[in-house]
Amino acid sequence: MTRGVLVITGASRGIGAATARLAGAAGYDVLVNFVSNADAATSVVAAIEAAGGSAFSVQADASSKAGIAAIFAAADARGTLAGLVNNAGVVDARSRVDEMDEARLTRMMGTNIVGPMLCAGEAVRRLSTLHGGAGGAIVNVSSVAARLGSPAEYVDYAASKAAIDTFTLGLAREVATEGIRVNAVRPGIIDTEIHASGGQPDRVQRVRGMVPMLREGKADEVARAILWLLSDEASYTTGALLDVGGGR
Numbered sequence: 001m002t003r004g005v006l007v008i009t010g011a012s013r014g015i016g017a018a019t020a021r022l023a024g025a026a027g028y029d030v031l032v033n034f035v036s037n038a039d040a041a042t043s044v045v046a047a048i049e050a051a052g053g054s055a056f057s058v059q060a061d062a063s064s065k066a067g068i069a070a071i072f073a074a075a076d077a078r079g080t081l082a083g084l085v086n087n088a089g090v091v092d093a094r095s096r097v098d099e100m101d102e103a104r105l106t107r108m109m110g111t112n113i114v115g116p117m118l119c120a121g122e123a124v125r126r127l128s129t130l131h132g133g134a135g136g137a138i139v140n141v142s143s144v145a146a147r148l149g150s151p152a153e154y155v156d157y158a159a160s161k162a163a164i165d166t167f168t169l170g171l172a173r174e175v176a177t178e179g180i181r182v183n184a185v186r187p188g189i190i191d192t193e194i195h196a197s198g199g200q201p202d203r204v205q206r207v208r209g210m211v212p213m214l215r216e217g218k219a220d221e222v223a224r225a226i227l228w229l230l231s232d233e234a235s236y237t238t239g240a241l242l243d244v245g246g247g248r
C-alpha cells in the first residue's frame, strides 16, 4: 500500500531524480517522467524498487498539452494522485536579451511556466475537494534566479522562475480551502547537468565563490526540502517560497 501516486516531471536526472528516490523511500508510488533519457529514468525506477519502493517511468514532453495528458493518464491508471512536483525545467546558452530570439523564449516559457501551470491544473482537477478529491500537495521548482534576474546570462530563465513564484502564491490562495497546499523551492547553485546543458559545464566552479556558504548544493539537499513541503509536517505551510541556496 503506497501513499498514492506522486507525479515528478523531469525525474530522470538531477533534482527530480533525487526527489524521486526520496519520495520512493517515503512510500509514494513515484511517476518518473522524462523526455529523452530513458536509461536514466530506468535506473531511477530500479534504484527505488531495489530500496523496496514503488515507481514507474513515463516518457512525455511536460511542456506540451499532449505530453501532460499522457503523464496524468498514466498516473490515473496506477492509482490515486497524492501530489505533483513541477520540476522539469531548462536553461539556454548565456545571452543578452537583445540576442534572444522568439524560438528560445517560446521553449523557455513553454517548459518552465506554461507546462507547470497545465500540470498543476491537471493535479487540481484530481486533488481538489471541490472536484471530489482527497487533497494533496504541489511543489514547484523555482530558482533564486527569480530574485537575482540573471543579467547577461539568462534573464528569460529568471523571468520564467519569477512567474513560477507568483503562480505559486496565486494558486496556493486559490485552492487553500480545497485540501491542496502549493509551495515552491528556490534552489541556488546545485551540482547537476543543467549547467552543461546551457553550455557552461564549469558554471558550478565559477559561481561557488559567490555563495555565502562557499559551496554548491547537492540535488539531495533540494530534494529533502521538497519532501518536507509535500509532507504533513508542512500542514500549515502554503504559498511559501523556500530558498535552498546556501544563503544566496
Ligand code: NAP
Residues within 6 Å of the ligand: 009, 010, 011, 012, 013, 014, 015, 016, 033, 034, 035, 036, 037, 038, 040, 060, 061, 062, 063, 087, 088, 089, 090, 111, 141, 142, 143, 144, 186, 187, 188, 189, 190, 191, 192, 193, 194, 195, 197
Ligand atoms: P537537469 O539535471 O538538467 O535535469 C533536467 C530534467 O528535466 C531531466 O530529467 C530531463 O529529462 C527533464 N526534462 C527537461 N525538459 C523536459 C520536458 N520538456 N519534459 C519532461 N522532462 C523534461 O536539471 P536540474 O538541475 O535537476 O533542474 C531541475 C529543476 O531545478 C529545473 O526546474 C531547474 O530550473 C531548477 N533549478 C536548478 C538549479 C541548479 O543549479 N541545478 C538551480 C535552480 C533551479 P531527460 O533526462 O529525459 O532529458
